[in-house]
Amino acid sequence: MIRPARAIEAIPETTPFIGPEQLMRETGQRMLVRLGANESAFGPSPKALEAMTSELPRLAWYGDPESLDLRDALAAKHSCAPGRIVVGSGIDDLMGLAVRAFVAPGDVALATRGTYPTFAYHVVGYGGRLLEVAYRADGTPDCDALLAAARRDKPRIVYLANPDNPSGRFIERAAIASFYEALPHDALLLLDEAYADFVDEARLLPSTFEDRLIRLRTFSKAYGMAGARIGYALSTERNVRTFQKIRLHYGINRNAQVGALASLHDDEFRSYVVEETARARDDYYKLARALGRGCIESQTNFVCIEMETPQRALAVMNELLSRGVWIRKPGAPPLDSYVRVSAGTEPMRAAFAEALRRVLAEVA
Ligand SMILES: *Cc1c(COP(=O)(O)O)cnc(C)c1O
Numbered sequence: 001m002i003r004p005a006r007a008i009e010a011i012p013e014t015t016p017f018i019g020p021e022q023l024m025r026e027t028g029q030r031m032l033v034r035l036g037a038n039e040s041a042f043g044p045s046p047k048a049l050e051a052m053t054s055e056l057p058r059l060a061w062y063g064d065p066e067s068l069d070l071r072d073a074l075a076a077k078h079s080c081a082p083g084r085i086v087v088g089s090g091i092d093d094l095m096g097l098a099v100r101a102f103v104a105p106g107d108v109a110l111a112t113r114g115t116y117p118t119f120a121y122h123v124v125g126y127g128g129r130l131l132e133v134a135y136r137a138d139g140t141p142d143c144d145a146l147l148a149a150a151r152r153d154k155p156r157i158v159y160l161a162n163p164d165n166p167s168g169r170f171i172e173r174a175a176i177a178s179f180y181e182a183l184p185h186d187a188l189l190l191l192d193e194a195y196a197d198f199v200d201e202a203r204l205l206p207s208t209f210e211d212r213l214i215r216l217r218t219f220s221k222a223y224g225m226a227g228a229r230i231g232y233a234l235s236t237e238r239n240v241r242t243f244q245k246i247r248l249h250y251g252i253n254r255n256a257q258v259g260a261l262a263s264l265h266d267d268e269f270r271s272y273v274v275e276e277t278a279r280a281r282d283d284y285y286k287l288a289r290a291l292g293r294g295c296i297e298s299q300t301n302f303v304c305i306e307m308e309t310p311q312r313a314l315a316v317m318n319e320l321l322s323r324g325v326w327i328r329k330p331g332a333p334p335l336d337s338y339v340r341v342s343a344g345t346e347p348m349r350a351a352f353a354e355a356l357r358r359v360l361a362e363v364a
Pocket residue numbers: 038089090091092093116161164165192194217218219220226229230231
């Protein structure tokens with residue numbers, strides 16, 4: 001009998017994300033207003049599209065396995081050596097490499113219960129022991145609780161998303177810096193900054209290159225290239241060499257490399273996306289207020305709107321889906337009584353607002 005390795009057999013079958021394509025197949029819908037995965041409604045930069053289009057005929061060639069042109073440009077952006085950067089096929093890929101590199105089977109890893117799920121997915125997949133602490137009552141990741149757990153349980157990796165998904169909350173520079181300093185120095189902080197591009201640089205943790213810090217960035221959100229699958233990690237040359245040992249050398253799509261590079265040279269587009277996203281958040285805040293609901297101030301491209309109970313949030317999400325509007329709902333308290341909606345274009349926001357008004361009138 002053919003069986004997978006015992007460690008793999010022991011992994012529970014889970015699907016961290018049910019995609020909108022699957023939901024469309026299940027519900028028989030032919031079109032969805034896609035506001036569920038924090039994809040950019042503003043698309044990729046026109047410069048990226050142009051570069052990728054003209055690169056396409058060379059699809060027969062592998063990409064540069066070192067992604068050196070892109071790493072050079074990223075090094076300039078982050079004022080560091082290219083040797084401190086490793087490119088992966090998105091943060092999800094890099095997170096897997098970090099767990100594989102630093103968490104041996106049985107080792108402890110620490111995260112916030114209900115935060116972005118891929119870290120936990122990899123920890124379980126590599127046989128680590130995942131410990132979780134709750135969010136604060138206001139939906140902010142609880143640095144004090146993480147710190148106390150880190151001191152007590154000796155994790156190899158502490159995962160923190162800042163800004164956080166699904167809450168949208170942001171922990172300011174000084175607080176993150178003192179959290180990082182206070183962590184036991186044999187724990188690695190895996191700082192997921194997928195939404196850093198929506199925050200002023202001056203509010204982010206300053207550039208710090210130490211073995212116990214890995215920062216993750218992506219072209220999936222502000223740069224609007226989620227489908228191209230490309231992101232990067234910033235850390236020390238030593239950690240980057242560790243990643244080099246285990247990463248998939250031709251794992252980066254050639255077209256994604258070219259598009260990412262072109263996007264980095266399109267500041268105008270990035271500013272446009274950041275401004276449009278802020279406008280979308282404001283619209284959602286206003287909508288929530290008009291409907292007499294709370295919402296969480298967000299530093300990302302999505303907003304959580306309060307629905308009172310988890311059951312009601314679930315019902316609202318499902319009702320919206322049946323009307324062709326796809327959003328998501330956080331899974332753990334205190335955010336599980338909220339729905340999370342991504343920043344859309346104006347017509348998408350209008351469609352969401354209209355559908356939500358109707359649904360709330362029904363799901364009373
Ligand atoms: C969207 C998201 C990711 C995924 O990034 P990819 O580069 O597309 O893999 C990672 N972390 C957080 C917090 C996210 O919201």
